[in-house]
Amino acid sequence: MSELTLTVMRLGFLAVLWLFVIVAVQVIRSDLFGTRVTQRAAARRPDQAPQQRRPQQPAPRGRQRRGAPTKLVITEGSLAGTTVALQGQTITLGRAHDSTIVLDDDYASGRHARIYPDRDGQWIVEDLGSTNGTYVDRGRLTTPVPIAPGTPIRIGKTVIELRK
Amino acid sequence: MSSTSTTTVSTGGLPSRRNTELAMLVFAVVIPILAYANVGLAKDETIPAGMLGYGLGLGLMAGAAHLVVRRWAPYADPLMLPIATLLNGLGLVLIWRLDQEPEITTSALGGPMAADQLIWSTVGVALFLAVLIFLKDHRILQRYTYISMVVALILLASPIFIGESVNGARIWVQIPGVGSLQPGEFAKIVIAVFFAGYLMVKRDALALASRRVMGVYLPRGRDLGPILVIWAISLMILIFETDLGTSLLFFGIFVVMLYVATERTSWIIFGLLLSASGAVFVASTNAHVGQRVDNWLNPLALENDGVTETAQSMYAFGSGGLFGSGLGQGYSRLIGGIAAKSDYILATVGEELGLAGLMAVILLYALLIERGMRTALAARDPFGKLLAVGLSGIFAIQVFVVAGGVTGLIPLTGMTMPFLAQGGSSVIANWALIALLLRISDTARRPAPAPAPSPDAEQTQVVRV
Numbered sequence: 018m019s020e021l022t023l024t025v026m027r028l029g030f031l032a033v034l035w036l037f038v039i040v041a042v043q044v045i046r047s048d049l050f051g052t053r054v055t056q057r058a059a060a061r062r063p064d065q066a067p068q069q070r071r072p073q074q075p076a077p078r079g080r081q082r083r084g085a086p087t088k089l090v091i092t093e094g095s096l097a098g099t100t101v102a103l104q105g106q107t108i109t110l111g112r113a114h115d116s117t118i119v120l121d122d123d124y125a126s127g128r129h130a131r132i133y134p135d136r137d138g139q140w141i142v143e144d145l146g147s148t149n150g151t152y153v154d155r156g157r158l159t160t161p162v163p164i165a166p167g168t169p170i171r172i173g174k175t176v177i178e179l180r181k
Numbered sequence: 182m183s184s185t186s187t188t189t190v191s192t193g194g195l196p197s198r199r200n201t202e203l204a205m206l207v208f209a210v211v212i213p214i215l216a217y218a219n220v221g222l223a224k225d226e227t228i229p230a231g232m233l234g235y236g237l238g239l240g241l242m243a244g245a246a247h248l249v250v251r252r253w254a255p256y257a258d259p260l261m262l263p264i265a266t267l268l269n270g271l272g273l274v275l276i277w278r279l280d281q282e283p284e285i286t287t288s289a290l291g292g293p294m295a296a297d298q299l300i301w302s303t304v305g306v307a308l309f310l311a312v313l314i315f316l317k318d319h320r321i322l323q324r325y326t327y328i329s330m331v332v333a334l335i336l337l338a339s340p341i342f343i344g345e346s347v348n349g350a351r352i353w354v355q356i357p358g359v360g361s362l363q364p365g366e367f368a369k370i371v372i373a374v375f376f377a378g379y380l381m382v383k384r385d386a387l388a389l390a391s392r393r394v395m396g397v398y399l400p401r402g403r404d405l406g407p408i409l410v411i412w413a414i415s416l417m418i419l420i421f422e423t424d425l426g427t428s429l430l431f432f433g434i435f436v437v438m439l440y441v442a443t444e445r446t447s448w449i450i451f452g453l454l455l456s457a458s459g460a461v462f463v464a465s466t467n468a469h470v471g472q473r474v475d476n477w478l479n480p481l482a483l484e485n486d487g488v489t490e491t492a493q494s495m496y497a498f499g500s501g502g503l504f505g506s507g508l509g510q511g512y513s514r515l516i517g518g519i520a521a522k523s524d525y526i527l528a529t530v531g532e533e534l535g536l537a538g539l540m541a542v543i544l545l546y547a548l549l550i551e552r553g554m555r556t557a558l559a560a561r562d563p564f565g566k567l568l569a570v571g572l573s574g575i576f577a578i579q580v581f582v583v584a585g586g587v588t589g590l591i592p593l594t595g596m597t598m599p600f601l602a603q604g605g606s607s608v609i610a611n612w613a614l615i616a617l618l619l620r621i622s623d624t625a626r627r628p629a630p631a632p633a634p635s636p637d638a639e640q641t642q643v644v645r646v
Contacts, residue, residue, distance in 0.1 A: 026219050027507035031534060033215060034541040037208055037267065041260055041548050044201055048259075113385075115563060127385060 085138055086166040086179035094175030095121050103140070103179070107133040110172060111145070124149045124173025132164075132179075139163045140179055142170055149173060198259035199251050205263035206243045213239060213270030216508055220278045223509035235277070238299050239270050242306045249310045254623035258556060261622070264549045265615045268600035269302050269608065271542070274508075275529050276603050279522050282514035290519050294603050301605035305612030312616035319621045323564045326378030329371045336368035337414070337431070341421045363606035365427040366597075369434070370614050373571035376435055379407075380442040381563045388443035408448070411435045412455045416463065423469040426596030430578050432456055437574040438567055441557075470592075477592035490516055494528035494587050498539075505535025522603040524595060527587045542601070546580045549573075553618050559625040569621045572614050 089101045089108060101108060101118060108117045111129040120129065126147035135141050143161035144151040151158045152171040164170065166179045214236040221229030243266045250257055277295035280286050286293055316322075322329070339354055353361040380387070387404050415432040418424055436452030464474045476484075480491040488496075493516040500506065511532035516525050531539045553573025560566045579599055586593035597607040 023223055023507055023510070026222065027505065030212075030215060030219055030508065031504060031537050031541070033212055034534070034538060037205075037212060038541050038544050038548070040205065040208065041264065041545075044198075044205065044260055045548070045551070048198075114566075127389070 086140060086181055088180055089118075089132065089177055090180050091118070091175060091177045092169070094173070096175065103134075105134055107131055109145075110177075111147075118177075120172065120175055122173040122175050125175065129172055130158075130170075132170075135163075147172075199247075199255060202250070202259040202262060203247055205260065206247055206266060209263040209267035210236065210240045210243050210270065212267055213274050216271065216274040217277070219507070220274065220281070220509035223507055224281055231277070235273060235295075235299065238303070239266070239273065242266070242303060246306055246309060249313050250619065253313045254619050256626040256628075257619040257623040258552050258626070261549060261552050261615055261619055264545050264552075265600060265612070268542070268545060268549075269305075271530075272526070272598075272601040272603075272608075273298055273302065275526055275601065276522050278509055278533075279514065279526075279529065281509070285514050285518065285521055294522060297605070298603055298608070301608050302612075304605070305609040308609055309612040309616040312613055313620060316617075316620055319565055319568060319617065319624060320562060322374045322568070323378050323381075326375055326382075329378070330375040333368045333372040333375055334414070336364040336371065337418060337427070339364050363604070365424065366606040366610035367613075368427075369430060369575050370572070370610060370617065372431065373434060373438075373568060373575060376438045377564055377567035377571055380438055380567055383407075384442040387439070387448075388445055405451075408435065408439065408451060408455070412459065416459050419459070419463050419470065420467060423467060424595065425470060425473065425592065426579075426582055426594035429456070429582055429594060430575060430596070432459075433578045434571055434574050437578070438571045441570045442567055464592075473592045473594075477589065480589055490518075490520055490525065491589060491593060493517070494525050495589055497525075497528040497532040498588065501532035501535045501539075503536050505531075505533050505538055508533050519603070523597060524583070524593065524602065525587055526602045527584055527598055530601075531588075543580070543584065546576070546599075550577045550580075552622070556618055556622040556625055560621055561625060565621045565624060569618060569625075572618050575614065576611075 085103075087103055089103055091097055091099045096118070099118070106117075109128065109131045110116055110118045110120055110125070111127050112120055112122070112125050113127040116128070126145075126149070128145045129147040130142060130144050130151045132140060132142045140163065141161045142151065142153065142158065142164050144158040149172075153162060153164060153168060164179060166181050169176050169178050214232065217232040217235060218228055221227055221232065243262075246262055246266070250262060273295055276298050277293075280293040280295050343354055354364055355361050387407075412432060415428040418431065419428040422428075432452070433456070436448060436456075439448045439452070440446070464470050475482075476489050476491045480489060480495060482489065494513075497511065497513045497516065500512065505511075511529060513521055513525070513529040513532050516528060521529065527539070527542075530542055534542075550573045553569055553576065557566045557569035557573070560569055576599060579596055582591070582594050583596050583598045583602075585591040586596075597604045599611045600608060
């Protein structure tokens, strides 16, 4: 076997090995575009959502009253601008990783508060025994209270409100 | 569902990527076949006779694995299986290539090993298939948290009682009719299951009950309990089995998972302090470990009127240079004994493929670990997250410890390079590990099911009469 052939084979094999690595990185790259990082810009609208998202499941609107809030907006704090659609599910807030909204806030407890619809479709906020409390209109929550759209709810440095 | 993904990266309905996986798999089978041809042409100037058999064997394994993934884990990560196949294939070629050296393939050293390794790989892939088919959901493992602790401790302790000492390390168990088995390789997976289940329950207590002193969180005394117990067990492994690798892996993985579960840097500091003090203590009292440290500090010192294995592997890396000597044209047989095929197989990569090839192989490991961590990020349940971190952390620590040992960065520990090195237990256990990661990644990337229609909605429906 001539020296030249062996050299070509040696470099060729290295090239093929690196080609595999590069193709693998390309696969990862295309995977990145399949994922979605939620926009935190305040002016985000649903129709500006990235292309790859799944078609929206029809929300169970049957029990929502006319004029009921449709989304929860974080107006202050490190997550300001984040919106969450209200689709009849309970929203938990806190630093715990499995919360619906994971608060990155030193003053929030692990499981701080939850917001859920009652049987009439009225949204209720309930403090889950947090250390620093949940405030609605400057008053600290002691019992679950119904909240109207536009009422600021303060948890630590984070302020959220429901909007139509 | 935009409601579930406000702050974290989420997988928004990924395509299943099975065809990408198939293409990558074909690529991953072709590369080892090329390597066979390369070795044969370089050594005997002919295409080796066994090439078709090995290529076919590897191809069948990959094909079966792909079909099962397609059927039972359709949303799993597209890269893990091809990378594992490629590493396994390259390992088979390198072992076969070292079998061609008569000096290290004497019957006293066990004869040629590539055929056995192919059989073990097949067993490994069979276990991979079994895990994917029979484990429908990784959360089932959560039920067996404390059982897996007991199983892991039995596996880890078994070589002390029924094992035998080989090359100074007491990590093998003889099974009549099958051969010797390294229970530690299987224990590492089981222990990750235990840590994930345990830390998921205890992480709040470990993370939150702490005082802040000089910028680090000091855990309470009683919360230090688990880490001290694990530390003591890993020291016992080190003392009674003189197995540096398993001990380091066992303790390292606990610290990694503890850090991920609690987000407290102080655990890493405690872990490093404990492992450093433990290592110094054992190195100064245990002769076998002390000798490994001596070899690391003075690799060029003569031992029994010859150079040490560490020195030989360094010479191999040096002679490989940037682009290597070419497959089949190196002298890594000089490392001597069976070690060239197992612990020091990376030296052969470094010599025959050079720095360029070695970096490609290490990048392959890095990509595999990245996919594992990525799976952990995408997983929705805390147990799955911790388990994925644990399994890919095992992989990462193992690669670091072996590669660091062979290149002289840290003392050699006698662990195997996953998939690449000769060794049945290792390849079987690593295939099972990949299967578990694929299972978690399938659950993580699977699109969320449509919400069930609420019964209230039907009650309040307006019926037109």
